[in-house]
Amino acid sequence: MSTDLDPTPSAAQEPATPASTRRGPKVVERGSRAHLVMIGASALVALAVIVWGGQLGTFEQGQLTRVAVFAIAIAGLNVATGYVGLLSVGHSAFFGLGAYTTGVLVVRYEWSPLATIPAALLLCLVVGFLVGLPALRIRGLYLAMVTLAFGVAFPEIIGQFEGLTGGSEGMTIRRQQLRPPEWSGFTLGERAEWLYWLSVVMLLLVMLVIHNLVKGRYGMAMIAVRENEIAASASGVNIAVTKTAAFGVSGAITGVGGSLFAMYIGSLFAEGSFTLLAGITLLIGLVIGGEATRMGPLVGAAAVVFLPYYTSELGSGQGAAVLFAIALIAVIFVAPAGVVGGITKLVRRVVVLVPAPRVSAQRGSAPRDPGRRPKKGATG
Template sequence: MSTITAALGSDRARRLRAALTGLLAAAAAVGAPFYFAPFQVFQLTMVLLYAVALAGLNLLVGFGGQISLGHGAFFAAGAYTAAVMLDRYDTGHLATLPVAAAGCFVLGLGFGVPALRLRGLYLALVTLSFAVFLPPLLKRLQSVTGGSMGLTVDKLEPPAWSGLAEDQWMYFAVLAVTAVVLLLARNLLRSRVGRALLAVRDNESAAEVMGVRLSLHKTLAFAWSAMFAGVAGCLYTWVIGFVSPDSFSFVLSITLLAGLVVGGLASLYGPLLGAAFVMYVPSVSQDVSEAAPGVVFGLLIIAVMFAAPTGLAGLPGRVRGALARRATRAATLDRTPGAPSAPGANPKSLAEPGPAAVLTPAEPAAVDADPVGAPPRTEKE
């Protein structure tokens, strides 16, 4: 009974801590645009939209067990969908969001078919080829995409009743979409689809024996992931107001994957941390070395991977585990009698020798015993 009560108490305390953390994070997110400068607010906005793209990539790589080096192409598809609708058809900004999401979802369904027969490096190569050939294709479709010059569209303007500046309004709009996307990803992972994805990731054969349809869930993983990347691309068009093929090279896909790995695979907070890494580390690298920012960026990735192999999201757990192991080791040494290296042990007691051992001879030794090999004695001797 006491064990059940303790478990309920710890669960209640954990939920309370999670609620307080969520409230503090929400308060900080709402108050951020009123505290920082416009450029810093723009950077925070970019972090949020990159987090949307990484949340989709996390569904595929972290929870689905597949790999993709072509998510920059889905990002570009969503961005160009919004740009074409705003430039050619003069639609509203909000109308572009569901269209970009639906279009990239269908594109992900079609692209998920090769995932049924490919895996590992072969699947990575196919997805990378998609990211490589899309920018030249966008340049060829000049009548629609504007070719190499790209398209310039209007940014998301704040309404008069809001009383907000342009950067603040865009921040709140992107924040609202990001919150909805992260909540959707969280609920999706806790549903039957999410449990099926985890089963496929851990063991495909066992998942198939349990009744999981591998083809369906692998394709859906690509579709959901592409949809989130398309939403992030649409938000990019809202914020930047300009798209061009050179903005979506294959380097973007590799950067997104690196950001996810640094942030933490299969973690709900990993996309946010990875998005901050993708946004701020290149600028820090540029400040450190204007001649070779890529070298600094690569060295920082290596340093983070050595310090936190499971990503930044798993770093607090690793620190807590190390502290717990150290405390357990110290307690064990304290309970061990005569341990010289036990922390907190009394040096005086360690210096004092213990009681001497008492030796009990079995038989008294003969003092005048003949040496071995000596001749026998006579009576006279």
């Protein structure tokens, strides 16, 4: 029993703590009404942004098209580097391979530009499997050196096939060859708008594929390999298949981005657009946006497209490069897990998503009391 002389008051005498200070983040179950409302609101916002982009001028729309193209390429890199932990510096080679696949098929063989996207995907998928084979033996910086060699060698390889790729002089896709298909309803003068909508649709498809990939069993295997290969192997994960498949899928998705880039730029020059610097740009975009996140590639692509543009207005030449580097360091310092990773961490202080509780297979069966012993002769 406490008295007036007690230095610590009793629980009944303690001042009530405000509910706002005791309340934690709101818990929302997946599939619940609140969760569906959040998804619907996000979809409406995304749709509004996409429609708004379709109403912009040619230059602004072109910038958004570049963001969508680079987001696809970075999303491919995210599969290997973000989810599996296979550091790749030379993904610019897959980007360039997809672009030159489209360029060669359109210029030399008169394919429709839209029909070259599956061809670029398949070719980059096969090459990705082959490049991913060293990942079965090496990892970390050693694997990065292998991808670095692939990225450095790509412009030289392109230069050896001068009759097919144009060699060091490059390749130009005529404007007439990039005419939108008749069923699209766009004319040749509306090619920029057609490329915008095509790039946005392809980006949405890529994000949907990666979402389903990561949420499935293979996605769990990729994350397990990234965290601990020995533990993943002990759990029954096929390390070889997971790594090579991840590199193949990664290269294929990045190749799709390269194919769209060829349609957008219309002029291919391996020494200018697909050097090692392009691979580093993709890696920078992934780091800024956030590794192993769904929206990270989109945010990172916006950063690598718009940051150089706005810093060039503040300075020119080396000054613009320095300003871009300062902005990059500032973003990494403020959000080490990337912009999306930092935002996710802040959102989890307010809202936390949890899996929905499992429903018992037998309806109407009451939960069994763990402390109650079964009757004699009854099966457990």
